Amino acid sequence: MKRNILLPSKKFFGSIEEDLTIRVGLDESRNILREGDRTILLDTALLFDKERNESNNYKIHGKLKMVFRNMYSGNTNYTPLKELLYLVGDGSTNDFTGFLPYDELAFLRKDVLRETNQIVSTDILNFYLRNIVVSGQSQHMSITSIEAPYHNWNIYLSYVFSGDTQYPMKYTLSGGTVFDFIASDGIPFRVEDNGTTYRLTSPVEHGISDGEFIIISGGTLDNSLPLSGRTFLVTSVGNSVYNSSKYVLDISKSEIPSGTTLTTVVFGKRCIDRRNITGTTSTYYVHKHKTLTLEKDYILDKVGFESPIWEDEKKILFENSAGVNDVIVERNRMESLIYDFKNPFVLTGLTNNLGYTPTEVYVTVVFINGNGYFKYPPKVGWKFNFHDSWIDEHFNGTSSIEDTIPTTAFTRTISATTFNFTGGTELPMGTVLNGAFIEYNESELKERVVSEAFHRISNPANIFDYGQTGNTIGFSGASPTNLFGLYYQPHYRVKLRELSPYVETSTTKEVYNLPQNAKYSEDEKLWKWRDLYDHGFIDPDGFGTNYPFINNIHYVKNDINFYLRNENLYTNKKDLIEKVTRFKC
Amino acid sequence: MEILRKNIDQNIVLSSDLSFKTDLGWTEGAEQMDKEILYSIINPTENYETVRYIHYPYSSSTINAPQTDIWYSFNFLTGVSYTQNYEVVGITLTENAKMLRQSTESFFRLEFYKTANDEAPLQTNRRLVFTKNLTLPLGEKIFYTGTTVGSTIPLNDYIYFPVFTGSNYRNTENMYLFWFADDSPFEETNLTGNTFYMTAKFYNAKDGTVTDFVNTQLSVGQPVIEQNHLYYKVIIDRSDFSYQVFRYNGVTVGNRIGETNDPITFYERRQ
Numbered sequence: 001m002k003r004n005i006l007l008p009s010k011k012f013f014g015s016i017e018e019d020l021t022i023r024v025g026l027d028e029s030r031n032i033l034r035e036g037d038r039t040i041l042l043d044t045a046l047l048f049d050k051e052r053n054e055s056n057n058y059k060i061h062g063k064l065k066m067v068f069r070n071m072y073s074g075n076t077n078y079t080p081l082k083e084l085l086y087l088v089g090d091g092s093t094n095d096f097t098g099f100l101p102y103d104e105l106a107f108l109r110k111d112v113l114r115e116t117n118q119i120v121s122t123d124i125l126n127f128y129l130r131n132i133v134v135s136g137q138s139q140h141m142s143i144t145s146i147e148a149p150y151h152n153w154n155i156y157l158s159y160v161f162s163g164d165t166q167y168p169m170k171y172t173l174s175g176g177t178v179f180d181f182i183a184s185d186g187i188p189f190r191v192e193d194n195g196t197t198y199r200l201t202s203p204v205e206h207g208i209s210d211g212e213f214i215i216i217s218g219g220t221l222d223n224s225l226p227l228s229g230r231t232f233l234v235t236s237v238g239n240s241v242y243n244s245s246k247y248v249l250d251i252s253k254s255e256i257p258s259g260t261t262l263t264t265v266v267f268g269k270r271c272i273d274r275r276n277i278t279g280t281t282s283t284y285y286v287h288k289h290k291t292l293t294l295e296k297d298y299i300l301d302k303v304g305f306e307s308p309i310w311e312d313e314k315k316i317l318f319e320n321s322a323g324v325n326d327v328i329v330e331r332n333r334m335e336s337l338i339y340d341f342k343n344p345f346v347l348t349g350l351t352n353n354l355g356y357t358p359t360e361v362y363v364t365v366v367f368i369n370g371n372g373y374f375k376y377p378p379k380v381g382w383k384f385n386f387h388d389s390w391i392d393e394h395f396n397g398t399s400s401i402e403d404t405i406p407t408t409a410f411t412r413t414i415s416a417t418t419f420n421f422t423g424g425t426e427l428p429m430g431t432v433l434n435g436a437f438i439e440y441n442e443s444e445l446k447e448r449v450v451s452e453a454f455h456r457i458s459n460p461a462n463i464f465d466y467g468q469t470g471n472t473i474g475f476s477g478a479s480p481t482n483l484f485g486l487y488y489q490p491h492y493r494v495k496l497r498e499l500s501p502y503v504e505t506s507t508t509k510e511v512y513n514l515p516q517n518a519k520y521s522e523d524e525k526l527w528k529w530r531d532l533y534d535h536g537f538i539d540p541d542g543f544g545t546n547y548p549f550i551n552n553i554h555y556v557k558n559d560i561n562f563y564l565r566n567e568n569l570y571t572n573k574k575d576l577i578e579k580v581t582r583f584k585c
Numbered sequence: 586m587e588i589l590r591k592n593i594d595q596n597i598v599l600s601s602d603l604s605f606k607t608d609l610g611w612t613e614g615a616e617q618m619d620k621e622i623l624y625s626i627i628n629p630t631e632n633y634e635t636v637r638y639i640h641y642p643y644s645s646s647t648i649n650a651p652q653t654d655i656w657y658s659f660n661f662l663t664g665v666s667y668t669q670n671y672e673v674v675g676i677t678l679t680e681n682a683k684m685l686r687q688s689t690e691s692f693f694r695l696e697f698y699k700t701a702n703d704e705a706p707l708q709t710n711r712r713l714v715f716t717k718n719l720t721l722p723l724g725e726k727i728f729y730t731g732t733t734v735g736s737t738i739p740l741n742d743y744i745y746f747p748v749f750t751g752s753n754y755r756n757t758e759n760m761y762l763f764w765f766a767d768d769s770p771f772e773e774t775n776l777t778g779n780t781f782y783m784t785a786k787f788y789n790a791k792d793g794t795v796t797d798f799v800n801t802q803l804s805v806g807q808p809v810i811e812q813n814h815l816y817y818k819v820i821i822d823r824s825d826f827s828y829q830v831f832r833y834n835g836v837t838v839g840n841r842i843g844e845t846n847d848p849i850t851f852y853e854r855r856q
Contacts, residue, residue, distance in 0.1 A: 047623075051630055059634075113650050114754055115845055119743070123731030125670040125678075128658070128746040130725070132845060134648050144650045145754040146642055296825070299637070342636070342826060343766075552630035 012500055012531035014539040048549075052535050057344040057553040058496055060157065060363065064300070065308055066107060066335040068564035070099050072485075074459075074466030079414050080139040081373065081464065082321040086331035091319040100464060102330045104373055105486075105564065107300060107337055109148040111137040140412065141371055149300035151370035155339055156427060157292040158364040158491065160435060163285035163353045167434070170394035171203070171265060171384055176477055178393040179265045183286050183437065185217055186269035187450060188384060189249075191262045197235060197250040200268065203384035204451045205246040207282075207439055208270045210237050214251065215281060218266025220259070227277050232256065272443060279523045280443045284450070287353065287435030289362060289491060292345065295426035299340045308334040339363075344553045347496060354440075354447075356516040359497040359532070363558060364433065365490055366405065367457055372421025373464060374457045375483065377405040382437045383451035388571045391477035391484050395456060402455065404432050419463065435491050445503055445519065445530055456567065458485025475568035484567045494558045498544045499530040631769040638762040639753060641827040643844050655760060655830075656848035657719065659693060659747035659785065659798065665805050667852055669746050671721070675791040678733045682742035684722060690790035692720040693747065697762075697819065698782045701775040705812040705835050706782040714781065719749045719759060747787075748848070762828050764821060779823065782816040783830065785851045798851035800833070809854060810835065817842070817849060 009017050075097050076082050085098030103111045113136035120131045137143070143151050165184035172178050179188060189200035200206075200214070208214055213231050217223065221230045232255045238245035272280035314330040345361065352358040369376045379400040385392040394400055406425045411418050437450040461469050461480070468483040478484045499517070505526045508514070518529035535554065538544035547554040642651035660667035661674055671681055671688070680687045695718075698711035722745060729744040751759030768777040787796040799814040809815070813835035821828040830849055832839030843849045 042623075055630075112754060113648055114752075115645060115647050115652055115654060117725060117750065119726060119728055121728040121730050123729065123739075125672070125729070125731070125744070126668045128669050128725060128748045129727060130748075132647055138648075138650075142648075142650045144642070144652070145752070146639075146651065146653055148754075551632040551634045553632070553634065 012504075012533060012537075013502055015534070015537060049534070049536060051552070052549045052554075055549065055552050055554065056347040058347060058361075058547075058556050059341065059344045059553045060361070060494055060556045060558060061338070061340040062363075062558040062560060063303060063306075064107065064155075064335075064337045064339050064365075064560050064562055066333075066337075066562050066564065067308070067310070068105065068332070068562075069310075069566070070102060070105070070313075070331045071566045071569050072466035072468075073097055073099050074464050076464045077417070078412075078419050078463055079321065080137075080412070083139075083324070083327075084137075084329065085321075086313070086315070086329040087317055087320070090315075091317040091321070091327075096321045098329075099331045100373070100459075102333045104371060105152060106333060107149065107153050107335050108302065109143055109151055110333075111143070112145045112148045113138050113142045114145050143370070147370075150295055150368070152368060154295050154366050154368045154424075154427065155298050155300070156294075156364045156366065157297075157341060157345055158289040158362045158433065159292060159350055159358045159360075160287045160353050160362070161290045161351070162288040163438060163440075164288055164434075165283065165285040167286040168399060169382070169385075170392065172387070172390070172392040172394065172477075173264065174387070174390050174476075176390070176393065177264065179263070181267050183284050185267040186215070186282075186284050187267065187439075188265050189216075189268050191218075191264060191266055194250065196254070197252055198256070198262065199239065199248060199250050200266070201248050202268075203247075204382070204437075206249060206268070206270070207448050207450070208234055208237065208249055208268075210234060213271035213274050214249065215269040215271050215277070216251075216262075216266050217268075219262040221262070221266070227281070228274075229257070231271055231274055231277060233274075270439065270441065272441065276443075276523055279521065280441065282439045282441040284437070284439055286437055287453075287491075289364060289433045289435045291364065291427050291429060291431045291433070292361070293341065294429060297342055299342060301338050301340075303336045303338050306336045308336050310334045354517065359499055360493050360495050362435070362491040362493055363560065365488070365492070365560070365562065366424070366427065366433075367455065367488070368424040369457070370423050372410065372423035373459055374485075375460050376407055376422045376424055376457075377402045378455035378457045380434045381454055381456060381487075383454070386454070386487065386567065386570075389474055389476065391475070391482055391567070393477075393482070396479070396482040402433060406431075421463075433490070442519065443521070445517070445528060452489050453491060454487045455490050456485055456487040458483035472568060478568075486564055487567055488562065488564045492558065492560050494556060495545060496554070496556065497535075498533040500533060500539075501541065501543055502530070503528050504531055631772070632765065632767050633770055634766050635763045636766045636826055638764060638821050638826050638828045640751065640760055640843065641822070641825075641829045643841070645844075646846055652845065653753050653760070654845060655751040655843045656845060657693075657695075657749040657759070657843075658848040658850045659787065660802075660850065660852045661747070661787075661796075662853040662855065667802065669748065671745070671747065674787070674789050674794075674796070676721075676789075678729065678740060678744060680791075681721075681744050682729070682740060687791040688721045688745070690720075692718045692788050692790075693749075694718055694786045694788060696784050696786065698784070698816075699776045699778075699780070700782065703778050703780045706816055707811055711782065712776060714776075715764070717759070717762075721745050721747075723757075723759065724749050762819070762821065767823065779821045781819040781821070782833070783819050783849075784815045784817075787853075797854040799854045800851065802852050803855060805855065807855075 009015055073088050082096055084101040087098040089095055103109045115132050116135045118131045118133050120129050122129050167183040170178055170180055171188040187202050187206055189202045192199040212234050214234055215227055215231045232251040234249045235252050236250045239248045270282040271277055313332040317327045317329055319325050320327045350358055379395050380402045381394050385394045407422050408425050409422050411420050434453055436452045439448045439450050458468050469480045470478055505528050514527055515529050518527045520527055533544050536546050547556050640653050640655040642653045645652040663673045676688050694716050697715050698706050699714050700706050700710050724745045725748040726743045726745045729740050733740055749759055751757050753760050771777045785798040800817055816833055818831045818833035818838055819828055829841050830843040831841055
């Protein structure tokens, strides 16, 4: 048998040297019986390294910190909720306008229904006198302390199994001008005539460098033209504003055929080499996730010795809407929690959207709306669907609803008025969810996140009305079918293995020796892949994984700052460019 | 090997690394044995991770929702009857109320044993695997309005009782057990399985005594039969990481206990 000896240092770029032993049996042709003891060289470091890299078990845990300020104040006629509002006033003026109680958005609800033992006054010492009373809320729904961590939010593990190039999207300009496109069209760019050039500005990072090319669709540059007729050199990036090179690029007008008209918004795809458009043009798609765990597969607890720096907001009302005096209400509670999946995740038998064993999984946080106070399921959008002063039409109607999330409807009747609620239930294993908007370039074998996905939730106006159905000061475009609300990022990437930042190539014909992620480039007549780094190896640029390994498990700590944002008040959405006029030191 | 005679020249080519594989089949077996020996004696990868087991929810008679609080209740002997007053073990009401060291340093110890193949536990076959301490100030309390010995002035202070509750809402330690996620560390022993036997002792910081407890009220003169009277049975469930406590008489497993209306009750052992 022919054997090739691969130097450990050649395994991947920067891998460490190690001694290899080759046993040459000089007497093998004549020995019938193996005599004497077998010699085994033991090196605990090598053995540990071997076990570590053979183990597919990953225990995923970390801190989960809520970063949120409850900013929508409104009214409700649903009395169980009205009694709990954090009133703008103190209840003495009969004005019951207020904020949703924080427990409706908390990871760990505190208003659970439970037995409590109240201390009694007595002079009896022989036996303990208990006084069990019931505390917590039960008017709208009974939530036990066991159910509390799962009632508002659920945490799952998920992985990307596919990419959807046909996902329908919208991009809306101020004034309500809507541009429809599908994911494979690329990134939206606003077009500006800049004299000798067209200046294209994207609401997300375009990922295109100076000297690369952009394939445009929009205006008369539509799909009826060949790609080569729509591919233009990017003459420069940036417009002198800090960080603008990531969002702004220029193309020369002289390249554009006469008679061409461009719409206000065009869609662009990155191309690296004009001579090889099909082989070097990026594809754009939406990640499709599959859940890997069930609702109760994780534990959520308070962190013992930490609380975030932001303020808890609670107060005592003079009187609530039910006429009860001295009621404590809570608008914000800065939760600092720890999540921990009970069982290790075994990385085996899965194939990601690129055809190999996933190198990352995701912690997926889904608002489950157990109380049904929000419209459900949530709607899904991307960074370019959130604007400082207007609402995006992408969310109008039902097309953006994350409709794979199961729901349950129920009613409550208060004083002959029936209120309808829709809440969520446990996501079955394998539930498909939409994820990030991705650029993938086959010549680089690399995915780039154009935008993470965001879920948007809002209250039905008949349950809690904070003006979400129409224009408010500084924010326009909302309608009864497009309510502004809160949004959050549902999927958080957890790196399990590291692929090398460089691309390896080979002309070998021995395909069985190629790594799982190798792809054959017809144009270059080469096999190309990225090396899979060993656990414990960190290259000089800091790429690599080095998770604690014990009990045959990799312990992967992944902290999450969970930003829950008010859609109409969070005003840092515009292209992520801030005009810096001066620095304050 | 035989060489047939022919009228043409013949060559025998002997390669320097030619193997006639007379030991064919042995190498793989030996390598497999290597691996097994290495696995068993050198750094075997076993799961020593301890995980948290929560008291399994039960139906509450007070509210129409499952509860998880666990209740323990201890009774001291006073003559031939029982009491829950710490005074009988020497800790005065003042020491109790003022949290003096006599009271803060006293504690109940819950001892958890395993036995081979879950046999009925005896001092000869049990193995202590872990303990939990319930210190006096972790107990429940009342506001005592009576007087102390030698005084006519009401105490009007909080007095602790040997009654303990564990709650996941308040995240109290009494609620949880911590044990291995699986039995791999015990693979070569007969101490595997999900069953534990729990008994209790009281460590008195006032006089240094240690008091044993039994699981039932024994009449005066009734002998203590260890496996019948000393233990409660604790069963963990590794599928949902929960546990339950059951009555145990050495032979059969009784009802589940530890609930609000049926606490895990220990009685001081008669000498």
